[in-house]
Amino acid sequence: KNEVEQSPQNLTAQEGEFITINCSYSVGISALHWLQQHPGGGIVSLFMLSSGKKKHGRLIATINIQEKHSSLHITASHPRDSAVYICAVQANSKLTFGKGITLSVRP
Amino acid sequence: DTGVSQDPRHKITKRGQNVTFRCDPISEHNRLYWYRQTLGQGPEFLTYFQNEAQLEKSRLLSDRFSAERPKGSFSTLEIQRTEQGDSAMYLCASSERPGATSGANVLTFGAGSRLTVL
Numbered sequence: 001k002n003e004v005e006q007s008p009q010n011l012t013a014q015e016g017e018f019i020t021i022n023c024s025y026s027v028g029i030s031a032l033h034w035l036q037q038h039p040g041g042g043i044v045s046l047f048m049l050s051s052g053k054k055k056h057g058r059l060i061a062t063i064n065i066q067e068k069h070s071s072l073h074i075t076a077s078h079p080r081d082s083a084v085y086i087c088a089v090q091a092n093s094k095l096t097f098g099k100g101i102t103l104s105v106r107p
Numbered sequence: 108d109t110g111v112s113q114d115p116r117h118k119i120t121k122r123g124q125n126v127t128f129r130c131d132p133i134s135e136h137n138r139l140y141w142y143r144q145t146l147g148q149g150p151e152f153l154t155y156f157q158n159e160a161q162l163e164k165s166r167l168l169s170d171r172f173s174a175e176r177p178k179g180s181f182s183t184l185e186i187q188r189t190e191q192g193d194s195a196m197y198l199c200a201s202s203e204r205p206g207a208t209s210g211a212n213v214l215t216f217g218a219g220s221r222l223t224v225l
Contacts, residue, residue, distance in 0.1 A: 004149075033214065043150075043198065043216035086149050093138065094163060095214070097149030 003027050004098035006087050012104045019074040021101050023087030026068065031090040034061050034072045036083045037100065043086070046072070077105045111217035113199050119223045120189055127185045128220040132201030139182050140214070141174055142198040143167065150198055156182060189224045196221050 005024045013019050023032070034046040047054050047061040049070070054061050058077075063070040074081055086100040112131040120126050132139045137158050142150035153172070154164045158179035168174075171189075176182040186193055196219040 035214075035216075040218075042218050043200075045213050045215065048213050088149070093155060093157075094152055095140070095142075095150075096152065097142075099147070099149045 003096050004087055004089055006085075006098040006101050008101065009099075010102045010104075012106065013077050015078060015105055015107050017077050017105075019077050019081075019103065019105075021072045021074075021085050021087075021103070023070045023072070023098060024068060025070075025087075025089045025096075027089065027091060027096070029089040029091050032063055032070050033088040033090065033095065034070070035086040035088060035097075037086060038083045046085075048090075074103075079105045079107050081105050111199055111201050111215050113197075113217035113220045115220060116218060117221045117223075119225065121225050122191060123188055125185065125187045126189055126222060127183055128197050128199075128222075129181060129183050130199030130201075130217060131181045132199070133215055134180070136201035136203055136215070137179065138202045139176055140200045140202075141182070141184050142200065144196045144198055144219070145194075153184075153197075186222070189222075191224045194222055194224045 003026050007022045031048050031050045033048050035043050037043045049063050058075045060073040082104050084100040084102050087098040088095045114129045140155040141153040144150040152165050153168050154174050156176040159176050171187045174184045198219045199217045200214045202214045
């Protein structure tokens with residue numbers, strides 16, 4: 001079993017839909033990161049959180065430390081949100097990444 | 108450009124050749140990480156530095172791989188006697204140390220160096 005599991009594996013949505021991407025992990029962590037990767041490789045850090053909830057624009061990230069679970073929500077999705085969304089957990093200084101979810105938002 | 112720079116962006120080489128990648132982190136970041144990513148997979152940790160000290164190496168990093176950060180600024184990742192299985196995107200990221208003034212410890216990634224071994 002991978003230390004970081006993401007679901008669903010792939011996701012297609014219609015523009016405007018509310019999207020939720022989930023991440024479950026099995027190890028103790030100091031923080032959890034949500035990252036966005038566009039075709040061509042560039043990775044952008046969206047959130048780093050260790051408790052509660054963070055919001056940035058149309059993106060919301062939540063984490064439940066007891067349940068070892070985090071969610072990334074995208075409100076009013078847009079085709080430019082199409083990307084791979086990767087969850088990574090941090091223990092000390094080491095990051096362990098999930099495989100990522102490929103999100104495609106259709107106009 | 109104040110981001111993380113990686114060079115070269117693409118490298119095609121023949122099996123058995125040596126290759127070297129360079130990463131220039133954000134100047135005030137003292138932590139530097141190397142990751143490897145293959146198609147359809149998330150990045151895998153290779154190694155990280157705090158300043159010039161290499162603090163952790165993954166078991167993925169065989170003897171053919173070596174990384175340095177001699178002055179605590181830029182870093183190089185060298186792969187000797189490349190194999191086809193080394194073909195991947197090699198990603199570099201940097202961050203401040205935990206507890207730094209920004210409190211962010213947020214990773215900033217470079218665009219990556221894609222290696223193709225023929």
